Amino acid sequence: MAKSDKNTLSGLVVSQAMRHQVIQLLKETSIANSINALIKYKVNALLTTDQSGKPAGVLSKTDIMGAYYAGLPIESPIEDIMSKPPLFCHPEDALDKALRIMHSQGVYRLYVVDSENKNVVGALAYPDIVGLLYKYCHDCEYSHIRQKNKSMPDSIQRFFVKEIMTSEVKSVLEDASLLQVMEELSAYRFGAILVKNRENNPCGVISKTDLALAYKHEVDSGAQAATIMSSPVQSCSADELLEDAIRKMIFSDVHRLFVYQSQPMALVGVISLSDAARIRSGSCHACVSSRIKLETE
């Protein structure tokens, strides 16, 4: 591999980033009960199996949203709405390869099966990869968080939020119906959408989790966005370091931050944990160009 192709994830394998706890449900489980598992274990998707424990499909919050949109009875079995077949990788696969599969297949999660007897031994999801990156960054001697406490001049070129963010902010008005919200979310493949009030100021966010809860609570899909949105809007400045933004997302348990330029009411972009994973490096150019100092068993 050419030196310039290296990044923080080079040399790492799936087993170092995967989660060992795999949330799985029988495909006959009702949508209502599957929402409980998604909420309780804080996962965006779960594995569905048949009676013999064999993987049958994947149920994501996006599938749940589709069912809510279509007005499906919440007692329907999840096999009616799950995506199949599930996609797999192996514990010894390079993390880079797994990320490429995710990218080409348009998914955010792969299930990990051992090569010998094909048992599901873990799940590899985008946010976990970011978690791993953050860990390395934090331990790195060039870490901005470490350097804060020293008087060393900072000569490392760092990533800023504005370099990584998506500079388009889709939003709906607070009196839009949940049906409209779901249409916007599925058209743009976002996990969440900004809600603005009549004065055109951001006032909340609706995520797929909020929609799954609304479905479960039997909120009419014609209800206004304002009734289920979460507020306040979690945001950061475009001039903030990527490292600090990731830290903020990890600690406030959100998947994305809205980005402002000059003043907090004027949002100019979105940065998500997935964007951070996409650049496949920690948060500064130190990893990319020169140093690959990771222990790889």
Place this chain on the structure above:
Amino acid sequence: MKLTARDIMTTKFHTLAPQTPLNEAVKLFKQASKEEGRKIFGMMVTDHEDHLVGMISMYDILLVLRPKHTHIWGLMEDIDVAGIVDISCEKTKSVLVGDIMTPEVITITSQSHVLMILDIMIKKHVRRLPVLENGKIIGIVYISDLFYNILDRFAD
């Protein structure tokens, strides 16, 4: 030795409704513990007709409050734990008991043998089992009651 669920079950129990918000549920856990004179770690969830629809434990509530990336914190020297818990509680405000309860519940009858109860608790990793008769809840067996019933002879 007492033989069946009827002999060891508690008939004084509290229940929660699926519509109860989690913060309210936490208060009710405390209240139930006080009134029953024992620490309550899990409760039955019933609908408006008193039918059992699920079980919820402290563990379920802790699962929801735990931020997703807890495993990274071990590395942090400068985290504000209180702040993180506040954020978590705020984010969990719209979650109700019915959203995180275990909806498929294993139940026993008053005739269930204590050794069968022991077997279920071990195999299914549960610490409390509702006792039903004709679809109606008549009591609950806690693992501690089972423990002392079987093992008091050990201590004597």
